[in-house]
Amino acid sequence: MTGRWVVHKGAAAGAALGVGQHVFLPGGNLRLVAALAKGVPVLYRCQATLVEYAEARGVVVHTDTAGQVAADAAIVTVPLGALKRGCPAFSPPLPPRKLAAIKRLGFGLLNKVMMLFPHCFWGDRDMFGVVQPDPARRGAYYLFYGYEAVSGGSVLAALVAGQAAHDIEGLGDAEAVGQVGAGGRAGCQGCRRRVAGAGARVGSRSAEQGRDGDARKARKPSTD
DSSP: OEEEOOOOTTOHHHHHHTOOOEEEOTTOTHHHHHHHTTTSOOOSSOOEEEEEEETTTEEEEEESSSOEEEESOOOOOOOHHHHHTTOSEEESOOOHHHHHHHHHOOOEEEEEEEEEESSOTTTTOSEEEOOOSSGGGTTTTOEEEEOHHHHSSEEEEEEEEHHHHHHGGGSOHHHHHHHHHHHOOOSSTTHHHHHHTOOOOOOSSOGGGTOTTOEEEEEEEEOO
């Protein structure tokens, strides 16, 4: 739901570096994907098994359900985990430096707890951080995002990373929301008390969709 964007003409320093404010895109980043894919044929449930490439004759992508697709060039954006498993295969094999980079790079787990409240008790701030006193729990609810500007409701997202993200995998929705109140010392006055006493109803739909009273975990693997 977030992205780095070039700022408007006034912040010369940020614009010169090509980076901007940390902003939210209403409707999510899928809007960008939909715009880029407009008018482009997209194959679903179609796995690329082999990428054959040569500078002189372009690229041929072998698939499991759609035969072969030929093109002048190909942009490969498969997840790092797939590349580590050798899927898709490449012919000729990727250069050693790229194989070494794939081997060295790692990724972790990032979970979110989405909560919907009657009003935005955190004020006009769009994010605030939490410093956990226990180093072993430093990834537990360490950052909160206010989604009210893009969700249509008073939605607060608590991020969970590191070992805490794995621990929350075994919790139910109500338990996860309860942990936010018990352990989330939020960066605004009274936030912890208000989260703990929110009494949000656990539902089967995401709070990002604006369903009143819903709260649930949103799992998101991180490859950063």
